Amino acid sequence: MITIEEIDKINKNNLSPLTVLAGEDMGQYAQLKERLLKKIGFDKDDLTYSYFDMAETSYQEAEMDLESLPFFSDSKVVIFDNLLDITTDKKSFLDEKELKRFEAYLENPVETTRLIICVPGKLDGKRRLVKLLKRDAKVFEARQLKEAELKTYFQKYAHQEGLVFETGAFEELLIKSNFDFSDTLTNIAFLKSYKKDGHITSQDISEAIPKTLQDNIFDLTQFVLSGKIDGARELVRDLRLQGEDEIKLIAIMLGQFRTFLQVKNLASQGKSEQQIVMELSDYLGRRVNPYQVKFALRDSRTLSLPFLKKAVVTLIETDYAIKQGKFDKDYLFDIALLKIAHERS
Template sequence: MTVFDFLSQLSADTLPQFIMISGEDDDIISALKLQLMAKVNFDPSDLSQAYFDLSEADPDLALEELESLPFFGDEMLVVFENVWELTTVKKSVLTENQLLRLEQFLDNPLASTRLIIICHGKLDGKRRIVKKLKQIALHLEATPLKPNELSQYFVNQSNLHANIVNLIIEKSNSHFATVGQNIALVTTYTDGRQVTLEDVEKAVPKSLADNIFDLTDLILKGKITEARSLVTDLVLQGEDEIKLLAILTNNFRLYYQIKLLLNKQYTERQLIDYLKINPYRLKFLVAPARSRSKEFLAAAMRYLIDTDFKIKSGQADKKFLMDMVLIRLSGIS
């Protein structure tokens, strides 16, 4: 169960008096904050609710709001964000006296006041106030989601088919915020109709992995001029030849794996299950793997690995060696 699953099971009535969100993944924190604020019906215009970003707000004013009895209703909701003193981050917003006031409130809270604390960073477990919060507060820890959790989360959030979401995740390099942005981009592009895998390819900007797959395809087709142009463009965008070479090597390793499995009469479904690869992506990999010999793919991998060693050991200029890769791989028979 992810932290999002846990939060979804709670209602506004079952939420405890103290809630704390913490972690080093700001994208997960933002998503948790958004969902929690919706669950407590947070409204900045509601005078019985108050939000303070302590990196900007006056801490004394924030603490006074926390310590005061509700004036515009029977209950009060107070949100503190960026309480750096609770984390290992080397920043400070509270004096020792102000931190003591916060701790004293935790010891003797007003029953009518609910407090939400949002910390960007790893909690400092050595601090007494942090130990206290861990005992009395609901702690929502923002940790990166595992691949299957990431997929399930965005399937639930978007109501898109898993294959669609998985392709978007792949094209977004599994970056939580980018996945969300690209899902929004695709749904806007399709304007209410059912989203297809082709829509994802058209609407979502190409990732580095996409570009290297294009490069691999150009190499296999012997299109040296186009391949050189693509490498030049990627380098101009800030990509390093060593990184390009590493992904290119992984691509040829994948082709080699597919070739071996095809020789063992694996079906497409078996390939998907074994390689854990998106079905849409697989259909573009099978044909090149079929058309090339096992010996060609093995020789290509050996050459790529040897080139990587030569670059890292400084035997020749990496731009020259990358160009030789394009030439040699197109000519290996």
């Protein structure tokens, strides 16, 4: 069970005396925090709740509320937000004496108080505070989900929202969302408002979800490969007007061509799609998305290895020339696109 499904089971009545929410996946962390506060019915105007941003509040003030008995009900909820002292972040808001007092509280918490600690970042397992919390608290961590976990969760979620995807469309949604939890959640909301009947096609994904810079660079690459130079120039002009820098455009474009080259090279050795995923993952030191390989194989099918090598070299040389300041970067980038288009033709 993933973290958000665990949080969905929480309410104010079954809240643990000590609860910790942490995580390095900032998008997911924000969603989990919002969901947690909603599940416990947090209301800043309700006197049975106390909220302290530890980046702005003295520990002494928060400690008084933490250790005092509730006045308006049998129990109260105290929230310590941004307590970065328990993360690997180097920031610290509590001094040594305050840390000792907080440790003493964790060893013997007030029975009528429910303490929630929210920290964006990775818990520092070497700290005594963290060891105490992992021993006694209910800990929720916003970790990067595995692809299968992400897919399963959002398939269920989309079904609950009344959405039905045609074959391949759901995978396109995940790719368009960069397999990011927060982006996928946002894009499902876009689709729900865009298609009232809930039937989602590949065309809906393309039309309803805003294009990312990666999408625009992919379009640019396709313009160049198909010899549509006017389309490429117009798109580049739009990207420049949006404030995108040529160095950044080259970096993304280079990444696409390198992926084409890698999968094409492995495929030419008789490797299967699954073997390519495994070998690239080992080479890059991270899990490569199978759908990224699938689409790279499709898009590089008509491209030769010599052409891809020349395209990569052209982009690397252009990047170097721009950084050397030899000529105007707009001119150098435009020339690079023309060279690639010429090689392709």
